Amino acid sequence: MNYPSRLIEEAVNAFSRFPGIGRKSALRLTLYLLRQPGEESQQLAKAISDLRSKVVYCSSCHNISDEPVCRICASKTRDKGTICVVADLRDVIAIENTGQYTGVYHVLGGLIAPMEGVSPDQLKIQSLLDRVASGEVKEILLALSATMEGDTTGFYISKKLAGQPVRISTIARGIAIGGELEYADELTLGRSILNRVPFGG
Amino acid sequence: MYLRRLQLNNFRNAVSRDYVFEAPVVALTGRNGAGKTNVLDALHYICLTRSYFNSQDQQLIRFGEDYFNLTAQIEDEGEEYKVFCAYQPGNKKVVKLNGQDYPRLADHIGRFPVVMIAPTDLNLIHEGSDERRRFIDMLLSQTDRDYLLALMKYNKLLLQRNTLLKSWAQERKLDKALLEVLDEQLAPLNRLIYTRRAALLDQFNPVFEELHLEICQGHEKAGIQYESGFHQGDAATLMRQGVQADLEAGRSLTGVHRDDFVFTINGQPVKKFGSQGQQKSFIIALKLAQSDFLGMLTGKAPFLLLDDVFEKLDPQRVASLLQLVGQERFGQILLTDTDRGRVEAIFRHTGAEVQYIGVSS
Numbered sequence: 001m002n003y004p005s006r007l008i009e010e011a012v013n014a015f016s017r018f019p020g021i022g023r024k025s026a027l028r029l030t031l032y033l034l035r036q037p038g039e040e041s042q043q044l045a046k047a048i049s050d051l052r053s054k055v056v057y058c059s060s061c062h063n064i065s066d067e068p069v070c071r072i073c074a075s076k077t078r079d080k081g082t083i084c085v086v087a088d089l090r091d092v093i094a095i096e097n098t099g100q101y102t103g104v105y106h107v108l109g110g111l112i113a114p115m116e117g118v119s120p121d122q123l124k125i126q127s128l129l130d131r132v133a134s135g136e137v138k139e140i141l142l143a144l145s146a147t148m149e150g151d152t153t154g155f156y157i158s159k160k161l162a163g164q165p166v167r168i169s170t171i172a173r174g175i176a177i178g179g180e181l182e183y184a185d186e187l188t189l190g191r192s193i194l195n196r197v198p199f200g201g
Numbered sequence: 202m203y204l205r206r207l208q209l210n211n212f213r214n215a216v217s218r219d220y221v222f223e224a225p226v227v228a229l230t231g232r233n234g235a236g237k238t239n240v241l242d243a244l245h246y247i248c249l250t251r252s253y254f255n256s257q258d259q260q261l262i263r264f265g266e267d268y269f270n271l272t273a274q275i276e277d278e279g280e281e282y283k284v285f286c287a288y289q290p291g292n293k294k295v296v297k298l299n300g301q302d303y304p305r306l307a308d309h310i311g312r313f314p315v316v317m318i319a320p321t322d323l324n325l326i327h328e329g330s331d332e333r334r335r336f337i338d339m340l341l342s343q344t345d346r347d348y349l350l351a352l353m354k355y356n357k358l359l360l361q362r363n364t365l366l367k368s369w370a371q372e373r374k375l376d377k378a379l380l381e382v383l384d385e386q387l388a389p390l391n392r393l394i395y396t397r398r399a400a401l402l403d404q405f406n407p408v409f410e411e412l413h414l415e416i417c418q419g420h421e422k423a424g425i426q427y428e429s430g431f432h433q434g435d436a437a438t439l440m441r442q443g444v445q446a447d448l449e450a451g452r453s454l455t456g457v458h459r460d461d462f463v464f465t466i467n468g469q470p471v472k473k474f475g476s477q478g479q480q481k482s483f484i485i486a487l488k489l490a491q492s493d494f495l496g497m498l499t500g501k502a503p504f505l506l507l508d509d510v511f512e513k514l515d516p517q518r519v520a521s522l523l524q525l526v527g528q529e530r531f532g533q534i535l536l537t538d539t540d541r542g543r544v545e546a547i548f549r550h551t552g553a554e555v556q557y558i559g560v561s562s
Contacts, residue, residue, distance in 0.1 A: 113361070114361045114362075115360055115364045119376060120378075121376070148354060148357055148358065148361075151386065152361070152383065152386065155382040155386065156379055156382045159378050159382055160378060186346070187350070
């Protein structure tokens, strides 16, 4: 594509690096910015540069945070005896939105996948073991994707924790709330039958 | 199951072809390169959404065109079905039954069973063990969902494990706990795949042996012998004992991915000792057994596609073959041959109703 201005071309190049943004969308965003008051671009630029320069990771759970210790870890009302292990920040947000969890988190930063070059030492697994070794933790709740990588990561962590006086649990897998039984995939349905629970319990 | 009509557009060398079928046996005759095999492959594609010969959809498009499509009218248990398949590079493959999309392509595969016998099938005997594993895996996967899922998971885990072993070979770096975790997941899959393969052969071999006897009119006993490291003992134990060797080799040496299926006649490997005629009969019996087996499991006799089978077969075997496939348990037959006279002569005394279609490019 030929652009009338080198400045536009540079902006398009920058935007099109974002996931899910092609060159046409990038051009639309660029033209949108040009039509807006100048302050808006200033604010956007500041937000982006602050994001990169000021963001820190919680020293305890590795969640993205504004402070050295994140709000969840610093909270007095959260139960420090339960750690929910998740792959990344999006999972923390999803679980927080449920309003059902009162413990703290541990963000691994991904799942074990040797083929994609992700080995256990690239994830925050050792620091999880250190947190457990400090003695305060009673339960580890694995909230990982129901994929092979999620399973491997879960097995790996439980192997590393063997012998520690800590309970290891995993989130239940089964039929979605409000889901029609006939549309459930067979694997999920089969597993739900194998792992059935007492009614009302 | 009856194929009533088949239309090809830009499929391989066909610009636009439209065939109407009216008999339980259809003979497509014409010169080499006229496009007879394309008709068989088109039906194979309709049934299994892939070519028998070519794994790449792109290569099935007629040269210079940018798409192909196929339409088949199939009658099954009194109902008319219209199957439409289309492919254009860059877009998802389209498969429709009576104008409706499938939520998953896998739901279509196996709906209309098909078995092809082609000259390239001799590769099953001569090529490496992966060809034979694929044959057995296809047979099992179509009828055993647990097996298919286990196999898919196994292959993925194996890739992960081999990556780990390779990094040890290259960098002398190994996370032992991770290797153990992968092995603990692989062991039960090894056990399941091994058991199901063994059980399949127990069922399959008698069917196969009987069909082979009928084709040869002889006393040669054909069979498939399962070779697996797990005959020696439990998967977990053998995998543990093999870890050191795996590390040295930089890949996994123990597991069902190393299994082989040895084709034998009277206990001797066909690959080494079988004559050309014996090898051909072996393959034909194997494919007929596959058809028979699929028929038993799906309740439908599969379409039988015979590509250039008669030309290289002696009259005695041709006669036994025809007697067999004329039976009710086999489905509609589509066959190709360069020589119409030969086909007419072959079918003259069978009483079978044969439709002849001349194919020219």
